[in-house]
Amino acid sequence: MKLYYTPGACSLSPHIALKEAGIPHELVKVDLRTKTLASGEDYSKINPKGQVPALALDNGDLLTEGPVIVQVIADKAADKKLAPANGTPERYRLQEWLTFISAEVHKTFSPLFNPALTDEAKQVFRDRLAGKFRYLDSKLAGQDFLMGQQFTVADGYLYTMLRWADRMKVDLSAFPHLTAYKERVAARPQVQAAVQAEA
Known part of the structure; x- marks a missing residue:
């Protein structure tokens, strides 16, 4: 998994979820003012919303809303009990x-x-x-x-x-x-x- 984040932004929430879940992940820092990555790449080509967080899943899908992202993370580490079971x-x-x-x-x-x-x-x-x-x-x-x-x-x-x-x-x-x-x-x-x- 790859988390696109900006220090001090709401992307800290899924970052905490990833740490608590113990899921290996890569962090990619986003400059929200310029909409660029440290490499100079245009972040808006990755996430047209231009906001963080964004989570790139291992299958290539990209999720871009924090409340959804943290539930996906919790479900991938169900034994950590970061979220109750779906449907309950x-x-x-x-x-x-x-x-x-x-x-x-x-x-x-x-x-x-x-x-x-x-x-x-x-x-x-x-x-x-x-x-x-x-x-x-x-x-x-x-x-x-x-x-x-x-x-x-x-x-x-x-x-x-x-x-x-x-x-x-x-x-x-x-x-x-x-x-x-x-x-x-x-x-x-x-x-x-x-x-x-x-x-």
Whole structure:
């Protein structure tokens, strides 16, 4: 497998999944500003969406959406229990979390990266994020991970977003369960390995 990534981007989520799954993979760094690889190759010829992550499978197929990519990775290492079995109520719950993180958290962060937006406009999105984090904080009370006591690919994705909170100066101090969760995920050796590989 080959993961196309950009340091600090949402591609950290499938990178964490690959590390946790123990699946051999190649990392290919993408410059998102120029849409080029280190070799100078035009990334848009590989992924016309021009975004990361992208995962090239061994059969030549290319997947380009993070929530799908992490489920494929989890299914290829089912013994690691990074996702419940397909077709189970628990798998639908995992998909619900992945969708929430993608549609509600990830997309709410996007405007904060836009230098053209005023600080007042960005504050609207920070306030929206606070509401999402309040919900997550309530759900994490009394459990280690989003799905209970088992780490899943949804946790790698949420952790990636919580790293963005630091970067965008979104204060998490009002959310003790979420803050403890972030520290718990950050302490995992494979999470640390993915972060260090991208540093």
